[in-house]
Amino acid sequence: MKILSMLAVALSLSASGAAAADNRVVLVTLDGLRWQEVFRGADPVVAEDPTFVEDRKAVKAAYLDPADRKAALTPFLHEVVAKQGVLIGDRDHGSCARVTNDQWFSYPGYNEILTGRPDPAIKSNDPTPNANVTVLEWLNRQPAFKGKVMAFTSWNVFxxxxxxxxxxxxxxxxxxxxKPRNAFEAALGRMQAQTPRIWPTVRFDVFTHNYALEALKRDKPKVVYISYGETDDFAHEGHYGLTLDAARRTDGFLRELxxxxxxxxxxxxKTTLIVTTDHGRGAGVKQGDWKGxxxxxxxxxDETWIAVIGPGVKAGVSKTSECAGADQVAATALTALGVDWRAFDAKAGAPLDIFKAPAN
Known part of the structure; x- marks a missing residue:
């Protein structure tokens, strides 16, 4: 029985490798962007508060005056992904997504997204090497993906x-x-080196985005992970107007990708784009709860959101039978690649139920 079981696993991996030959995944996270902004747009109470917005006139014109505030803030997510793919997490309309870890901040959230399960031992954002194997690491060990997995991040803990x-x-x-490999990267490197740092551990997302975009064009990796950070850092500092600008700018990055x-x-x-966030933000009634x-x-x-668009995704799905978990993202990415997610970790969260049935 043991030999038969091992043979079954081997056959599964072999079949998965063949199925994954042409499939690609780009996984993107927007640090700490609330579902409230994604599905409601700018919060009028916060956006009109001089404590959090310096140029209220500009913010009002850009984000409050439009009839559809959510589309004004994240047009790509609503005009493209929600119609051609899935957008989960609109709690106002019965859709739900969340992290399943018990910390609700970044390192535990990213570990959960990338490994398919929470780790109760991770209780800080300290840059301690992860003892867990991420889906990126596991794929990089597979012959079909070896050397074809890359990551571009704004936060230096990654x-x-x-x-x-x-x-x-x-x-x-x-x-x-x-080290630059062409004139564009040389110019990008000079600008990155010459740009002041607001945060000691986070660079501006424009550099993360353009390095990732250049690698996609030149290196053709099969799996790319991109993590943008400004939506969290501006929020922590209480700059709501800049947080909104960062959200709209990053939505534009997604469109360009x-x-x-x-x-x-x-x-x-043959490429699936998966977009989510590592945690939500406070939603209390006290002034400034949204910052933390x-x-x-x-x-x-703990309340989040998940967006997926790609050739095998059922368009228009907005709800799942249970609240969607961040622990399901890794298996969802593997399923999009045509890989049996259980070969990675049978105890990880199962893939989201968003894929079309295989053709007979």
């Missing part, structure tokens, strides 16, 4: 979260300027 030293997955986190993928024959028609997150401090900051 080399530890992905454990790049052990996993072999290259992580461009912006703390050092990578998707447009680039669809224009490239290596990716068009964490269990025991900011209620409801």
């Amino acid at each position: 080399p530890a979260i992905i454990n790049s030293a052990r996993s072999g997955v290259p992580v461009d986190d912006g703390m050092t300027t990578p 998707w447009t680039t993928l669809q224009a490239d024959k290596a990716y068009a028609g 997150h964490g269990k025991g401090l900011w209620p409801n900051s």
